[in-house]
Amino acid sequence: MSATAAEIATLVGGGHASAEEIARTTFARIRRCDGRIGAYLRLDEEGALRSAREVDARVRLGERPVLAGVPIALKDAIVTRGVETTCASKILRGWIPPYDAAVVERLRAAGAVITGKANMDEFAMGSSNENSAYGPVRNPWDLERTPGGSSGGSAAAVAAELCAAALGSDTGGSIRQPAAMCGVVGLKPTYGRVSRRGLVAFASSLDQIGPLAHTVEDAALLLEAVAGHDERDSTSAARPVEPYRDSCRGDLRGLRIGVPREFFVAGMDSEVEAAVRAAIEVLGRLGGEIVDLSLPHTPHAVAAYYLICTAEASANLARYDGVRFGHRARGAQDLLEMYQRTRGEGFGPEVKRRIMLGTYALSAGYYEAYYGKAQKVRTLICRDFEEAFRSCDVLATPTSPTAAFRLGERLDDPLQMHLADVFTISVNLAGLPGISLPCGATGAGLPIGLQIIAPAFAEQTMLRAAWAYEQSTDWHLRRPPEWTA
Amino acid sequence: MNAAYEPVIGLEVHCQIKTETKIFCGCPTRFGAPANSQVCPVCLGLPGALPVLNRRVVDLMLRMALAVGCTIRPRSRFARKNYFYPDLPKGYQISQYDEPVASGGRIDFEFDGTARSARLERIHLEEDAGKNLHLDSRPVSLVDFNRSGVPLMEIVSEPEIGSPAEAAEVLRVIRSLVRALEVSDGNMEEGSLRCDANVSLRPVGTRALGTKAEVKNMNSFKNVEHALAHEIERQADLLGRGERVVQETRLWNVQRGVTEPMRSKEEAHDYRYFPEPDLPPLEIAGEWIDEVRRGLPELPAARRDRFREQFGLPPYDARVLTAERELADYFEQTVADGADAKQAANFLMTEVLSRVADPRDLPGAPVSPRGLAALLRLQSGGTISGKVAKDVFLRMWETGRGAEEIVRAEGLQQVSDETALEETCRHVLAENAAAVDRYHGGEQRVFGHLIGQAMRASGGKANPKLVNEILRKLLGG
Numbered sequence: 001m002s003a004t005a006a007e008i009a010t011l012v013g014g015g016h017a018s019a020e021e022i023a024r025t026t027f028a029r030i031r032r033c034d035g036r037i038g039a040y041l042r043l044d045e046e047g048a049l050r051s052a053r054e055v056d057a058r059v060r061l062g063e064r065p066v067l068a069g070v071p072i073a074l075k076d077a078i079v080t081r082g083v084e085t086t087c088a089s090k091i092l093r094g095w096i097p098p099y100d101a102a103v104v105e106r107l108r109a110a111g112a113v114i115t116g117k118a119n120m121d122e123f124a125m126g127s128s129n130e131n132s133a134y135g136p137v138r139n140p141w142d143l144e145r146t147p148g149g150s151s152g153g154s155a156a157a158v159a160a161e162l163c164a165a166a167l168g169s170d171t172g173g174s175i176r177q178p179a180a181m182c183g184v185v186g187l188k189p190t191y192g193r194v195s196r197r198g199l200v201a202f203a204s205s206l207d208q209i210g211p212l213a214h215t216v217e218d219a220a221l222l223l224e225a226v227a228g229h230d231e232r233d234s235t236s237a238a239r240p241v242e243p244y245r246d247s248c249r250g251d252l253r254g255l256r257i258g259v260p261r262e263f264f265v266a267g268m269d270s271e272v273e274a275a276v277r278a279a280i281e282v283l284g285r286l287g288g289e290i291v292d293l294s295l296p297h298t299p300h301a302v303a304a305y306y307l308i309c310t311a312e313a314s315a316n317l318a319r320y321d322g323v324r325f326g327h328r329a330r331g332a333q334d335l336l337e338m339y340q341r342t343r344g345e346g347f348g349p350e351v352k353r354r355i356m357l358g359t360y361a362l363s364a365g366y367y368e369a370y371y372g373k374a375q376k377v378r379t380l381i382c383r384d385f386e387e388a389f390r391s392c393d394v395l396a397t398p399t400s401p402t403a404a405f406r407l408g409e410r411l412d413d414p415l416q417m418h419l420a421d422v423f424t425i426s427v428n429l430a431g432l433p434g435i436s437l438p439c440g441a442t443g444a445g446l447p448i449g450l451q452i453i454a455p456a457f458a459e460q461t462m463l464r465a466a467w468a469y470e471q472s473t474d475w476h477l478r479r480p481p482e483w484t485a
Numbered sequence: 486m487n488a489a490y491e492p493v494i495g496l497e498v499h500c501q502i503k504t505e506t507k508i509f510c511g512c513p514t515r516f517g518a519p520a521n522s523q524v525c526p527v528c529l530g531l532p533g534a535l536p537v538l539n540r541r542v543v544d545l546m547l548r549m550a551l552a553v554g555c556t557i558r559p560r561s562r563f564a565r566k567n568y569f570y571p572d573l574p575k576g577y578q579i580s581q582y583d584e585p586v587a588s589g590g591r592i593d594f595e596f597d598g599t600a601r602s603a604r605l606e607r608i609h610l611e612e613d614a615g616k617n618l619h620l621d622s623r624p625v626s627l628v629d630f631n632r633s634g635v636p637l638m639e640i641v642s643e644p645e646i647g648s649p650a651e652a653a654e655v656l657r658v659i660r661s662l663v664r665a666l667e668v669s670d671g672n673m674e675e676g677s678l679r680c681d682a683n684v685s686l687r688p689v690g691t692r693a694l695g696t697k698a699e700v701k702n703m704n705s706f707k708n709v710e711h712a713l714a715h716e717i718e719r720q721a722d723l724l725g726r727g728e729r730v731v732q733e734t735r736l737w738n739v740q741r742g743v744t745e746p747m748r749s750k751e752e753a754h755d756y757r758y759f760p761e762p763d764l765p766p767l768e769i770a771g772e773w774i775d776e777v778r779r780g781l782p783e784l785p786a787a788r789r790d791r792f793r794e795q796f797g798l799p800p801y802d803a804r805v806l807t808a809e810r811e812l813a814d815y816f817e818q819t820v821a822d823g824a825d826a827k828q829a830a831n832f833l834m835t836e837v838l839s840r841v842a843d844p845r846d847l848p849g850a851p852v853s854p855r856g857l858a859a860l861l862r863l864q865s866g867g868t869i870s871g872k873v874a875k876d877v878f879l880r881m882w883e884t885g886r887g888a889e890e891i892v893r894a895e896g897l898q899q900v901s902d903e904t905a906l907e908e909t910c911r912h913v914l915a916e917n918a919a920a921v922d923r924y925h926g927g928e929q930r931v932f933g934h935l936i937g938q939a940m941r942a943s944g945g946k947a948n949p950k951l952v953n954e955i956l957r958k959l960l961g962g
Contacts, residue, residue, distance in 0.1 A: 079533045092532070099526050101533060198533040205762035233535050234764050312762055315565050318576020319530045323628065339569055362567070362757035371759060 002479075005070045005164040005218040006245075009111070012069030015059055019052035019069030023113050026071040030115070030162045038137045039147075039157035041076050043116035044083050055111045065111025067225055072107060073163040075154050076117040077124055078209065079198040080104055087200045088132040089122045091346025092326045101198020102233065103167060103209050103226040110225040115163050119153030122348045123317065124174055124202040126150050127420035130411060131350045138407070139182060140480040141446055145404040148178030148420070151212065155182035158212045159480055165213040165222055169199055171206045172305055173399075173424025176436035179212050180399035180449020183438045183478060185466070186212045187219040188424075190456045191431030192237035194223075195230030201316040203309035204235075206428040215476055216437060216467040220244035223459065239457065247463040253287035255465060258392030262298035263423055268401035275440025275448040276398040279469065283396060286468050291392045295384040300377045301426040302418060307361050307374035308429070314358030320346060353414065382430045389455045394465050397423055399436040399449030423451060433459050435466050438475035445481070490686040490724060492717045493694055494652045495644030496603075498659055499637050500669045501613065501677035502545050508612050508636035509536030509579065516675060520618075520629040528634035530574030535763050538563075542610060542636040543767065546586060547777040548666045549638065550608050552784055555590035560768050563610075563761040568754050571628050572615040580639075582758040585609035586767065592642070593786060594658045595804070596651050603655045604643040611637050638668075644683060644694060649713035653706050656680055657808075661785050664845070665810045673705050680709055684716045686724060695720075696730040700744055702737045712737035716744050788813055796826035805834055812844040815854055822858035825865055832861060836878050851885045852878065860888035867948055873897050899948045903955065906939075906947055910955045913938045924960060932956070 003011070011017035027045050034040055048071070055069050079085045079097040081104075086092040100108075107114065121131035129137040129152025137152040139145040140160040147156040151168025155178035158166050168175040170188035179186025187210045194209045201207060211222035224244045230236045259280055264273060284290045322328035322342030329341030347355070361370035388395065400420060410417045427434040432453055439450035450469065454462035470476050507514055510527035526534035550557060564582035587608040594601055615630040640659060646652045660678055663669040670677045685697035700716050703709045715737075720730050734753070735744040783791070785807045792803040792813075807813045812833070819829045837857070841847060852860075860881065864874040869892055880891050892898060900906060914921055917938060924931045939952045 079531075085532070087532070095532075097526075097531070097533070099531075099534075196533075197535055200532040201763075203762075232537060234537050235535075235762075311759060314757075315567050315575075315577050315759070318567060318569065319532070319574060321569060321571070321576060323571045324529060324574060325531070335571065359757065362759055364755045364757075367757075367759070 002161065003164070004215050005067065005213055006215070006221055008070050008164055009066060009068045009221070012055065013059060013064040013066075013111070017069070019055040019059075019111075019113055020049060022069050023048050023052040023071060023115075026115060026163065033160055034162055036138065036143060037140060037156050037160055037162070038135055039118055039153045039160065039162055040073065040116045041086065041088060041119045041132075041134055041153065042084055044080075044114060045116075047083065048113050048115050051108065052113045055113065058111065063111075065109075066221065067107065068111040070112050070165060071115045071163045072112045072222075073115050073118045073154055073157045073166040074104070075120050075151050075166070075168045077120060077169050077200045077202075078103060078167060079200065080114070080117065083117065085117065085200070086134075087123050088120045088134055089346065089348070089351070090133045090327055091320045091343070095326045097198075099198065102195035102230045104198065106226045106228075107167075112225070118151070118157055118166060118168075121150035121152065121174075122351050123200070123313070124150040124169055124171055124207075125313070125350050125354055127173070127177060127417050128405070128407075128410065129153065129178070130407065131348055133348055136407060139404045141183060142404065142444070145406050145446070146181070148181035148400070148404060150174040150178075151186075152178045154212050155179050155184055155186065158182070158184045158214060161479070165211055165218050167209055167222070167226070168212050169202075169207055169209050170424075170428065171202050171208075171309060172428050173421040175210045175212060176424050176434055176449065176451060177400050177421060179436045180438075180451075181404040181447065183447030183475070183480070184212055184214060185216055185219045185435065185437045185476065186210070187223060187435045188427065188433060189223060189227060189459060190237070190433045191428075192235050193227050193433070193457065193459070195228070195233040195236045197230055197232045201312075203312040204316060205312060206305075206309055208428075216435070216463060216470045217245060217248045219435065220248055220463050220467075237457070242460050244459055244463055247460040248467040250464060250468065251287045252283060252465060252468050255288045255394065255461070256291050256392040257283050257288040257465065258291045258293045258388050258395045260293055260295040260298065260388065260395060260397060262295050263397035265401065265422075268398065269403060269442075271440075271442045272398055272400070272402060272448050276396075276450055279439035279450045280396050282472060283465065283469055286472060288465070293388050293391060295381075295388055295426065297377065297380045297384050298426055301381055301429060302422055304374040304377035304381070305421075305425040305429060306357065306418060307370050308378065310354045310358030311361045311371050312358065314355045314362065317347075317351065317355055322346075350414070378429045381426050385426075385430045385432060385455070393454070393458075393461055395453040396465075397451045397453065399423060399451040403442045403446035403448055427453055432456055433462055435462055437466050437470055438478065439469070439473070440475060441478070447475075447478070489688055490721050491689045492648065492713075493644050493685050493687060494646040494649070494713060495683045496640075496642045496646065496652060496655060497681040497683075498640040498656065499679040499681075500549075500640060500659070500663055500671065502542050502636040502638055503667065503669050504539060504541045504545065504636055506539055506541075507634035508539050508542050508610070509634055512634065514635050518631055520627070521631065523631040524633070528574070529630055530576070536579060536761075538764060538767065539636065543586070543769070544777060545666075545668045546608065546610055546638045547769070547774065548781060549640075549663060549668050550587035550590065551774065551778050552662055552666055552781060553590040553592060553605060555587035555605065555608055557587055557769055557774055558584060559770070560584075560766045561586045562766050563764045564758045565761050566611075567757045570614070571626065572617050572630075572633070574615065574630060574633055578612060578614065579761055579764070580611035581609035586769070592655050592658050592662075594651070594654045596654055601651070603646050603651075606641045606643050608638055608640050611639060613637050644685070644697070649710045649717070652682060652713055653710045656706060656709060658785075661808055665782060665785050667810075676704070679704070682709070682713055684713060684720065685730070686717065686720045696732050698730060698732065698744070699734045700737055701734060701747065708737060708739055711742065712744060715742065719744065782810075785810075785813075792816075796820065796830070798826065798830055802830045802834065806830060809844040811847045812838075815847045818854035819858050819861070822855045824858040824861040828861050828865060829857070832857070832874075832878075836875055840882055851883075852881045856881060856887060863888055863892060867899060867950075868892065869897055869899050870945065870947075870949060872945060873899070897946060900943055900946045903951065906943070906951055907955050907959070909942050909947070910939050910952065910959055913942055914956075914959060921960065932960075
């Protein structure tokens, strides 16, 4: 299965292929391959075949759903009615949501076929997918390496063609970083562009759902389908959805491309740096005007991010108390013991670490020094971007300082792990859209990602730049060697 | 209490806002529905569910805030108040912290015949929690989330109320306001009005506040007064013995009639408030405020003053009649239907109020203002006596029939036929010769006895005024 989402939708929508057939082929491949990768936590073959048949019926009645028959994997942070949703945590084991996330409703309406729930770092906390309570995901390019995270299952599933495209969520880089490490396109929309209704919250002011796909056009297609105002999410933007797919055309003449010097730091992988600089040259050759500039507060982004996201997470994760759903410790003698044991047994070490950090940051006497200060830094970072976008239309940076690292390599070094998101985090703090697309490979053949960042709600400009780059290079056509046979 | 100290009381009043649906979701707020029948992913705190503010809640809260003269913040914020409890589904309550909707304002009240006021610190919005149910039969607790997400406003007074009786009066005025404004049912028994108080003592003549204790669990006006009086007594004893008041939260134990420690300052929750990221700041433009202000009804205090002026009622009557909107409406309608205002006021405050458990039930009462006005007109026109009017009213209340119909059917018309009355009076004087002699001997009060005899002889139907005149004439007075 090497067709893109756009191609599948055209074939199925035009009545030239059957959604059911495509779904069956996809599940056959998942059965053959996913045992070695672990991209999926759960398959919904029955539900997928049922919706595939419905799509086929719709097409026969003359409908042309934009995602007709496109097999799509969902990060397990996105709730699905009737299908267990765990966020890769033991504490949610067995939880069957009574409702669908807004994006799921929209995907279904658009004719997509949902294959199953993709693995992830527990509660989206992590950069390697090793924090899943149900085992890690292996990178299809090298099974000894991580796929990145936290949407590692979504990225690996797309890379290994276990679906045509996927949805992930991005709080500090969780779509873009694994996309870069798995050699696929990952798009984090402007905060508020996509409804968060039904996204299990990690850090509410940063979380955003977005697509992972093989091509920029596919990412645009998916974004167009899931974006838009939702009155059930008070933070979703009440502005019309632009035709993102139509942005996939033209060249870069007249487009100013900013290159922030803080994004090329000491310690970054030299192959990554070389590949990204080469990509920026390509953007220049395509007519873009390269502008050297500075985002001076970038070095403070990681610290601010880890205060804000942990503070919000400490409250968001309070609801996992064993009272109403998910795991409850057995045999507790009183309420406090039930809380302590339920949460002690249910959460993994990284989640506990972040809950403790966030609780501390919000504590009486520390609030101003930590959370308050972090919010001020956040404001400064927003201003940095505002300032930068006076002199450029988009920014081009590396997505991650390194290519995929080995499983276990950073497990004992949380700080090093957190640095994997150093180039993606400030985009979330500022609520901006960002996209990562393949722009090279290391000597060992591991994918490298180029990140393009745009002003809020300027997804069209971002997509135009990404598409132009993609059209002039072949990186997006590479497939993991093991799967080409 | 030790005369060297004076109490300082501050109130925190939680008031359930009367909307059809909850504050952050579309679930109904109906009281008394089967457990967990009015819930959804939002008010159950399911993963992925998000709050959406019910604008109607803000409308109603603004009515109260404007009625008591608060300043409305053009941009206020919701905040998360974090604590664990089984009835709190998200592990935090969406409330407001440092940027509440309304601040300032004051509650005017009368005490000891003088006008006083209690300044308010703020009024803010928040969501209610569910309810834990503890079973006697099994060692388990259950939770009902129907109340989870029901809108509340918290009215916080400045700590400057000087006595338990005044505190209760402030609370009464708050209840009367929220009812008049149709913002809340204001029922302490059902929990739609809840009151906590902080109490401290300070040496008379000083300004600085002493260490306070917070008193909770006072679920009636009587309890508020008793609990505060007890708490003041307790603190005065401590200070009198040279001991210190500990800052803590105490529960009123209604059975034992004492406040008991619940948690100390050290055990106090650190609620770790921070701005609610799921809700944008609440913007309240001037037009919104103007619109709410235009819709405000006449408030009890203004109505009280108007009743005194317009109807010439004594202050006491005016206050009683305006304590509840329904009673005041009933009174005004009775007068509008042709009754004399003072007569209507007297009749309402005695006969009518003694028939209803709650003045707010008056709109559905068996006797309408029109029916009452008809009855009072029969009395003032001399067709029936005051005593008969009371009896007729009872019949009206029991049967739902009209005053004229009852009077006609039962022959209760007052006898105003002078010839017939004179006959009756002569008869009475003849039968009471001894009393007549005593009257002539200067014993004036016998006259009342003779009137009574004459009235009885007429079956209570005689016009008392006429009887009076005729008797005086016959006795040569």
